[in-house]
Amino acid sequence: MEQKNTVLIDGQVVELNGEKNILELTRKIGIEIPTFCYHSELSLYGACRMCVVEVEGRGIMASCSTPPAPGMKILTNSPRVQRVRRTVLELLLANHDRECTTCDRNGSCKLQELANRFGVKKIRFGERDVKLPLDHSSHSLVRDPNKCILCGxxxxxxxxxxxxxxxxxxxxxxxxxxxxxxxxxxxxxECVNCGQCGAVCPTGAIVVKDDTDRAWAAIHDPEKMVVVQVAPAVRVALGEEFGLPAGEIVTGKVVAALKRLGFDKVFDTSITADLTVIEETHEFITRLQKGEKMPQFTSCCPAWVKYAEHNAAEYLKNLSSCRSPQQMFGSLVKKYWAQEIGKQPEDIIVVSIMPCTAKKYEAALPQFATDGVPDVDLVLTTQELARMIREAGLVFDQLDIESFDTPFGFTTGAGVIFGATGGVAEAVLRAAHEFVTGQPIDQINFEAVRGFADRKEATVEIAGQEIKVAVVHGLANAKALLQEIKEGKADYHIIEVMACPGGCVGGAGQPISPTMETKKERAKGIYNADKLSQLRKAQDNPVVGKFYERWLAKPNSDAAHDALHTAYxxxxxxxxxxxxxxxxxxxxxxxxxxxxxxxCYLNGAYDTLQKFMKLAADSELKERINLHATFCLEKCEQGPVIKVDDEIINGVTPDRVEKIFTEKICTKLK
Amino acid sequence: MKQEVNGAPKEERNTNYQRKFEKVNEIINRLGRSQSALIPILQEVQEEYRYLPEEILTYIATALGLSPASVFGVATFYAQFSLEAKGKYVIKVCDGTACHVRGSEPVLEAIKKRVNLSGKKKTTDDLRYTVETVSCLGACGLAPVVMINDKIYGQMTPEAITIILDQLEKEDAADE
Incomplete structure (x- = not known):
């Protein structure tokens, strides 16, 4: 007899349509089974045991890792299931630092939410008596192992x-x-500070480093002028903190809130995103024409840049030398605008509101300072801004909208779409054609690079040449792409990389949200904001044009290089x-x-080392040699690398060892 | 076989460092650079160094294309791996049920007293002795049991183990 392709869930007949697990199936029929360790974009782990259900004849099972089989009778809320879930929660709570009131995740903690939802009022087990040290070392994140529930x-x-x-x-x-x-x-x-670990953490074990106290101190300092820049992705997400739907554009309210908080000037990072487009596109065209340092990678994302600095040494020269929009903004304010308004750079405090935790790390990099004064003094995430708004007692949805201040307030759609994956590539495509041919392009929407696919590609023709574009988000996708390039399997001209899934809208500084759907809504908001812009191309921004006239001469000029570019x-x-x-x-x-x-290891460093050991051991100078193997001399693209006292020698392949030993070592020791 | 590192003359110490590192490479090449070879590699490397030094774990992670955190995770998960330098003589005192009731604790105390270890410290400063307790050596009939390196000593008493350690020290001195 043919068996029907259905299961029974809590007495309800449910048809199977290839669902991978029971959990997926129950969510489809509107039953929200609790989980800690289940994320659809991550592999199955089955550790937290919150998602248990009772299957007739099989007992209690984890619904996340049990595939549904025809004829199964499943209970999602039986007394046994309830008891198991409560006990699991109790055990987790017994081992958890329950200082909820002072926790950063108070109110957005999954453990707190589920304890409340399942009515856990008493914990029968003793408390843990060891307190593990917190890790405050990162500019971006704080790790508190005492709050970890080991969900992985x-x-x-x-x-x-x-x-x-x-x-x-x-x-x-x-x-x-x-x-x-x-x-x-x-x-x-090798942490890149992207903060995605904290974004999926159900508790407060990894949180964004809170800099709101420093922001209040700056605001309340009468000696300082405090200017703030707001990144594109913030305007489509901040509303979520105040009950508005994801993706709703709240730019006017963000500006109003910042002014009410006491910031002296409120500016838009999108304007320096426009500037980035112009600088980066010119850089790209130069490289394309010279046929060097191709493909060109974007460099707006500090987590990607740090990833490349750790893992892709041979491609660092391929990164655009452009600073990120945040740093371009800081640099222009401190270098030029301060002078214009008659202030010293140290009298202006530049604050950024970013969707991103890595921006905190970026702002603290020593190269982004003018005469020892950091270009961006302080970075707050969307979450921290929401906290400040609440602390000040501002009722967000009742705020009257206001507009950005001049001069850093006028932006085009090109600068705004930086907030979503594919945005930078699209903005560059809107400009490249015009810069090469002098003719603006008619079709400015590049749908092919939008959306949440792991890799997006587009081919555009510019002056008879085919330009191939790739967009990746999530660094594992970038890693796979790098590998293909290395193997000669991928061939692109320009590649956009954003570390966070979805791009900046999915940044770890954004309001805590467990689903990809929220990020998609935010991206939709970004493209709506673009649509609403009167000007859609960075090169049409008249204010950016003025910056060139007054301060920077022309794109990629010496002045522009000094203020807007960097090295890795x-x-x-x-x-x-x-x-x-x-x-x-x-x-x-x-x-x-x-x-x-x-x-170096992959380039044969071990053979080099072995030769050195042999030569040294046979030499009469062996008594005077200190030889060790070390893990990185930070010249990775020229490996194998050795260091003799303070001198770094590149490309020491095994066949060169003998020569170098005689020339560099024997002579030095004589 | 001589395994002395710290106390050895310089010449020998250097050959030791090099020989061990060459061995690590030999082990990695022989067992292959795949993820599944990690545990056997760690086992053989530990035999070489008597523990797993941090820098060698990083090196193994590099060679196998794993993250150092994952290698560290495996090395800390299994009780057989040690990340701390162990003494020349590893003394394992069985504290399983049978040994415990037959008086393993006084034996342990006697050993600690004899080699000058107190509190939570497991290895002597001169890296001569490491004293550990284990849950069962599978020789319950001989309880209480003590294992020194690969040799098993059954039906121990505080007096007997002290004599054994005295003997060991004498042999050691003669060796040097």
């Missing part, structure tokens, strides 16, 4: 979506913790000990370090 969401997010794997479980049983390698701090490993450097992936191979106790000794980091 952050671990899988970092490894699967971002392709990095900064965090993993260590230890076992009751000693298990989620930690970077060797219990190092986040600042000492390799970074080691982990800081730590070296491997000792020979030690000298003579007073007159020479230090030789051979890099065995990823790039």
């Amino acid at each position: 969401d952050c671990v899988r997010m970092c490894a699967e979506v971002q392709g990095i794997g900064v965090l993993d479980f260590s230890g076992r049983g009751s000693n298990t913790v989620v930690t970077p390698a060797f219990h190092k701090n986040l600042a000492d490993v 450097s390799n970074r080691g992936r982990i800081s730590g000990e070296e491997i000792k191979l020979m030690t000298s106790q003579e007073p007159d000794q020479l230090d030789i370090a051979v890099c065995v980091g990823t790039c």
Whole structure:
């Protein structure tokens, strides 16, 4: 007899349509089974046991990792299920630092929400007595292991979506913790500060570093003029914090709120995004014509830039040298605008409102300072702005809208779409044709690069040449693309990379939201804002034109390079000990370090090292040599790299070892 | 076989460092650079160094294309791996049920007293001895049992183990 393709859920007949697990099926019929460790974009883990259901004949099962089978009888809310869920919550809470009132995630914590939803009022188990140290080392994030419930969401997010794997479980049983390698701090490993770990964290174990106190201090300092810039993605998400739907454009209210909070001038980062488009497109055209440093990668996303500095040394020259819109803004304000209004750079405090945690790290980079004064003093995320608005008692949806101040207030749609994945590429495409041919293009909407597909591609013809564009978001997608380029399987001219899924609208500084749908709504809001703009192309922005007239001469000029461009450097992936191979106790000794980091290792550093060991051991100078293998000398593209005392020598392939040993080492020791 | 590192003369110490590192590379090449080879690699490397030094774990992660955090995770999950330098003599005192009731605790105390270890410290400063307790050595009939490196000593008493350690020290001195 043919079996019907249905199951029975709480007495209701439900048809199967290829659902991967029971959880997916129940959500389709409007039953919200609780979860901590289930995220549709991450792999199945089945650790939290909150999603249990009772299956007749099989007992209690985790619905996230049980595929539905025809004829199953499933109960989602039986007394047994209720009891198990409550006990799981109780056990999690017993092991959790329950200082809810002072927690950053108070009100947006999943553990708090579920404890409330399942009526857990009493915890029968004792409290944990060990308090683990917090990690404040990062500019962007704070890690509090005492609040971790070991769901592993952050671990899988970092490894699967971002392709990095900064965090993993260590230890076992009751000693298990989620930690970077060797219990190092986040600042000492290859963390790119994207904050996606915190965005999926159901509790307050990884949160955005709170800088609101510093913002209030700046606002209340009568000596300082405080200007604030607002990134494109903030305007389509802040409303969520105040009960408005995702994607609703609240630009006018954001400006009004910032003015009421006491900021002296409220500006729009989109204007320097317009400027970025012009600089980056000119840079691209130059490279294209010279046929060098292709493909060109975008550089607006500081998490991507840091990722490339750690992992893609050989492509750093391919990154656009343009600073991000945030840093271009800071630089123009402190270098030029301050002078114009008769102020010293240190008298102006530049605050950014960003959807992004990595922007906090970017603003603190030493190269982004003018005469020792940081170009951007302080970065607040959308979440922190919402907190300040609440603290000030402003009723957000009753605020009368206001508009940005001049001169950094007039923007085009091109600058606004930077907030969604594909936006930078689209803005560049709107400009490139015109810059090459002198003729504006008719069709300015590039639908092919919009949307949430892992990789988007478009081909455009400019002056008879086919330009191939690729857009990726999520660093694992960038990693895969880099690999294809390396293998010669991918061939693009310009590549946009954003670290966060969905682009900046999906940034970790945005209001906490568990679903991709919210991010899609925000992206829709971004494109609506673009549609509403009278000017849609960066090159049409008259104010940016004035910046060139007054301050920057022309695109990619020396002045523009000085104020708007930057350079990148390799970074080691982990800081730590070296491997000792020979030690000298003579007073007159020479230090030789051979890099065995990823790039050098793949370039044959081990053979180089072995040759050195042999030569050194056979040499009469061996008593005076300190030889060690080290993990990164930050010259990855020219590996294998060695360091003799303070001198770095690149490209030390095994066949060059003997020559270098005689020339550099023997001579130095004589 | 000589395994001394810290106390050894310089010449020998350097050959030791190099020989071990070459061995690590030999192990990685022999077992292959795949994720599934990680545990066997860690086991053999630990045999070489007597523990898993941080820098070697980073090196293994590099060679296998894994994140250092994952390698660290595996190395800390299994009780067989140690991230701390262990002594030349690893003394395992069984504290399973049978050994416990037959008096493993006084034996442990006697060992600690003999090698000068107190509190939570497991390894002596001169890296000569590491003293650990284990849950069962599978030799319950000989309880209480003590294992020194690969050798098993059954039916221990505080007096007997002290004599064994005295003997060990004498042999060691003669070796040097």
